[in-house]
Amino acid sequence: MHKENYLLAAWGVALIATLGSLYFSEVLKFIPCELCWYQRIFMYPQVFLLGMAFVRKQFIIARYTLMLSIIGGTISLYHYLIQKVPFFRNTAPSCSIVPCTGDYLNWLGFITIPLLALIAFIFISVISYRVIQMEKEGKYI
Template sequence: MNWKKTVKENGLHLSWGIALVATLGSLYFSEVMLFAPCKLCWYQRILMYPLVIILGIAAARKESKMYMYVLPMTIWGAGISAYHYLMQKTSWFKEAATTCGPIPCDVDYIDWFGFVTIPFLALVAFVLISILQILMWRADRA
């Protein structure tokens, strides 16, 4: 099957699904598990939550050129998530974690398999959406 056709037909729906799962996951952690989000978690939410609406509407209307609006948000979100993850898992940014706000940014609420944390999950979601949007951009250009 032609990858360009597959990406054009399914890219928006897959991107929307990833954003929806990430949003519901973050709401589960904060509202059900009662994990208080830190300042960097809020920035990641600010960039992820609107993607559910933007990508949902784009998928319903089959507007394939949404990558122009989605990519800047996902790249910024991936950068913030990577910084947050490095703050948690390395000593490079540890001193900045305590000045993050009332909730320190280096708190590991979850630590699955020794490396999967909440910022890591957000990073994976932002990167996957970015990859899908870049593929849609390349398919659209061809």
């Protein structure tokens, strides 16, 4: 697969995650907790970074999106653990008005908003890492 296609795929994941996040808060009126806001801080810029990287063929952006995704994914994992693991739930710091332990969405008993964000961050991380590998190997195809 071409590097451009990897960037396009990562951009698509970031765009879907961002639009989904906005749908939950603006249409369904879910009020984001503090950890949700941090996850948004690390996801939303990637729509613009990956979009511009795709248009301008600037593959170096993958280094930045990898770091943003690793940090955002770590926050998502922690948030998911707070929601699903009693030990983490009991030791969770108090968040703002909306508690971070609450889950507006709980499909199949385990799919929550932080898990969806974590999956998106993992996809973007893997794709970004692959683009970086291809750059180092000098592969353009």
